[in-house]
Amino acid sequence: MTQSKAKATAREKLRGIWAATLTPFHADLSLDEEGWRRNLRHWYGPLGIRGLFVNGKQGEFGSMTMAERKRTAQIAVEEAAAFKAGVMVSCSDQSMDTVAELAKHAQAIGAGHIVVHTPLLYFGAHSDDTLYEYYRHIAAQVDIGVVLWNQPPDCGYLLKPELCLRLAEIPNVVAIKYSVPRETYAALTRMAGERLIVSTSNEEEWLDNILELGWQVYLCSTPPYLLQTATDRRMHEYTELAFRGEAAQARAVHASLDPVRRALKSTRPPGKAAAHQKYWQELLGQAGGSVRRPLLALTESEKAVTRAAFTATIGAGEKLKETL
Numbered sequence: 001m002t003q004s005k006a007k008a009t010a011r012e013k014l015r016g017i018w019a020a021t022l023t024p025f026h027a028d029l030s031l032d033e034e035g036w037r038r039n040l041r042h043w044y045g046p047l048g049i050r051g052l053f054v055n056g057k058q059g060e061f062g063s064m065t066m067a068e069r070k071r072t073a074q075i076a077v078e079e080a081a082a083f084k085a086g087v088m089v090s091c092s093d094q095s096m097d098t099v100a101e102l103a104k105h106a107q108a109i110g111a112g113h114i115v116v117h118t119p120l121l122y123f124g125a126h127s128d129d130t131l132y133e134y135y136r137h138i139a140a141q142v143d144i145g146v147v148l149w150n151q152p153p154d155c156g157y158l159l160k161p162e163l164c165l166r167l168a169e170i171p172n173v174v175a176i177k178y179s180v181p182r183e184t185y186a187a188l189t190r191m192a193g194e195r196l197i198v199s200t201s202n203e204e205e206w207l208d209n210i211l212e213l214g215w216q217v218y219l220c221s222t223p224p225y226l227l228q229t230a231t232d233r234r235m236h237e238y239t240e241l242a243f244r245g246e247a248a249q250a251r252a253v254h255a256s257l258d259p260v261r262r263a264l265k266s267t268r269p270p271g272k273a274a275a276h277q278k279y280w281q282e283l284l285g286q287a288g289g290s291v292r293r294p295l296l297a298l299t300e301s302e303k304a305v306t307r308a309a310f311t312a313t314i315g316a317g318e319k320l321k322e323t324l
Contacts, residue, residue, distance in 0.1 A: 035287025
């Protein structure tokens with residue numbers, strides 16, 4: 001693929017549900033490659049997830065070596081092939097050399113896209129020109145699509161909609177994961193038109209974003225494999241209903257997931273999102289595993305509360321689905 005084809009390719013490939021992955025580690029904190037492959041096959045296969053966002057913040061990239069980040073990305077691409085699914089590799093890092101090396105590696109192994117978070121900059125250096133040059137330089141390293149990623153609490157500033165549109169002029173900048181309030185990403189969506197694919201990670205707003213903003217991709221967080229099982233794919237179902245314009249039925253299916261959403265939120269201890277989600281994965285039969293320092297593990301009492309909520313909602317969900 002050439003840079004000139006990146007935007008058209010993204011319009012075709014970045015559709016439906018894409019999920020951000022958690023990275024499974026053994027108790028000794030080594031990478032659980034077997035569990036990783038098993039998760040990938042479950043997500044791409046029974047759950048029908050269209051693409052995966054690998055090595056993001058929820059994937060604990062900050063605690064991983066360069067070799068580990070490359071290995072997890074390579075395995076994701078290998079497993080995606082059998083399902084004709086997509087892989088977006090997060091190359092985010094404070095070192096631009098690291099970003100560039102990971103970007104080139106992602107292209108070399110056959111990943112379709114890379115995603116790069118806005119960098120942490122000091123003393124007011126996050127000017128429009130600095131950020132433009134940052135992404136221009138990174139995009140120049142590869143021919144595949146580059147996805148912007150801005151989550152203001154994590155970098156300290158908003159990537160303004162006007163700057164997003166300027167960045168969209170770079171030939172292979174194709175989309176943005178815009179973790180901002182709805183009024184901000186809605187404004188960018190209306191301003192961007194076909195120039196930039198806009199998405200955010202909030203699953204609860206995904207349905208309205210399809211119906212009201214014409215969005216084509218959920219990009220992306222963990223709900224696609226925490227809310228669903230092989231026999232209960234309600235997120236997938238309401239997504240497809242919305243794409244077909246069947247709004248009333250889509251809203252009914254979407255609302256039916258509220259008990260599971262509440263269970264996930266209410267049992268998640270402050271500061272332990274990764275550990276909590278990994279434990280929920282284990283309850284679903286997926287490979288969760290340990291978190292790496294400095295993240296904290298769940299206590300036994302926190303696990304007990306989560307387990308009770310899981311049992312009450314996932315089991316009930318299987319029965320509820322039969323009535324929808």
